Amino acid sequence: MYQIVVGVSLITTCLNPFMLRISDPAGDFLERKIPERVKGWIAQYNVWLARIREASVPGEVSSRVHRHLAYLAVCWVMMFSFSVIASMLNGYDWSRFSVFFNDHKKAFFALAANLLFLAMLKPIWTAGRHLGEDVGELLLAGVKSGGGKKWRRAVRRMARSCTLLAVSFVTVAEIVMMDINLMPEEIYVRIGIVVVLAVAIPLAAKYLWPAVSSAGVQFNEALEAETRMAAQPKPLTFSLPEDRFLKVELPETSPAVGMTIKALDIRAKTGASVVSVTRDGKRYGNPGADWCFELNDVVEAIGEPKELSSLKDLLGVVVSTHENDDYI
Known part of the structure; x- marks a missing residue:
């Protein structure tokens, strides 16, 4: 994984001047070849974006969107950190601790990392759902008039579903890419890890995820305690x-x-x-x-x-x- 990241960084760095030089001609070529119907859709999309920018979007909604995005980014970085730590631990010789553990260390660390990934799914999906609701509010801010309650409800549902789908895709893709690097080569060991995870998922849904949600709520309350105390009226003297x-x-x-x-x-x-x-x-x-x-x-x-x-x-x-x- 580390070698892949370094290689991609080097390739993009070397190709930056070339890509900057061909960006304008390539853009003009694509603009000439795009069908008129697609151009109309793009124009409507630009009009919609302009309306959203001009609309008086509440600052609270924008701050919530930024907060949810930052939360998701932190979760994804933590998952990547788990993968990097597991990869580094795989490189150590654990024979002094246990010969059996050293022979199957990739399986143990891969299972531990996947259990940590499993614990992260609930807060990630919760943040994705809230992000979708706030994105729906931002989209509706561009509609000055018209659109009944059912239409607005449909827009919110669509935004929530699409956002949650995108967040789930990114999360699953990250887990798959990290598992490719972490999983041992033996097929039977991979099957065993999948079986353990399949058993752990219903147990996590019943015990682990509620505990994680409760811990998250308590953590947020602790972070907001100072703000709530500052907002309280001062005693009259x-x-x-x-x-x-x-x-x-x-x-x-x-x-x-x-x-x-x-x-x-x-x-x-x-x-x-x-x-x-x-x-x-x-x-x-x-x-x-x-x-x-x-x-x-x-x-x-x-x-x-x-x-x-x-x-x-x-x-x-x-x-x-x-x-x-x-x-x-």
Whole structure:
């Protein structure tokens, strides 16, 4: 396979100047020889393409098409990579590991590669089907008016079927070309691999493909999680006036040390609300009635100026710190 790719690259590189020189004369010759009916079809096709380019195609549809094409390209590159890795592993001497494995290494690696190809079929076909649906939307974008629902549905179905057929053809052709290089020469070994794959296909349809689909969904959700979080509305914040916010640290002389919010009956006695308590550098929001105050707790409360003054007296605090903090 590697030698074939290198040979084709060298041949095309050497023939590039020649092909560039004869491209215009060859194009003129073909244009003169093409029948008028075929020219009419080509003209209609060009008109259709012009309409699609001029139509206001939603950017979301175009981005989906590009995304599906990139996904298919990645899948095909991965399949080719599996084939290259299997070919490279076939060149190693595995006799130290197992003589039996070394004698039948081509069969083992060919079977492993084909099982990987089998696992890739479901995501490839799914991406091909979605690509066909989006291609149908692009084709319909060139139709300004006319065409009922049945006609549009037929266009979508045709685009989906043709795209899926093309994707399947490319995938199967790639698998066949790679298997020609990977498969061992023995006929009975090839038949055995085909039998194993024939048994594995229904098992894959029942167990492997659903697992692959679930993994793909989870992977896409993980990729889109950051986008979804960025799209969420940010929490609303506001600043309290300085005289309606109290932040104090409980001293040793505070009568609140060792008592709970319920025992102090802060809400009923003062009218203020304790919104948070900071202890050992950790902030606890909305402490409950069973919260027990300790020495050096930093208490934050909100309320009217008179209510906050009463709370300072209840907590036995003389010096207080006011800050314009933001609250959600």
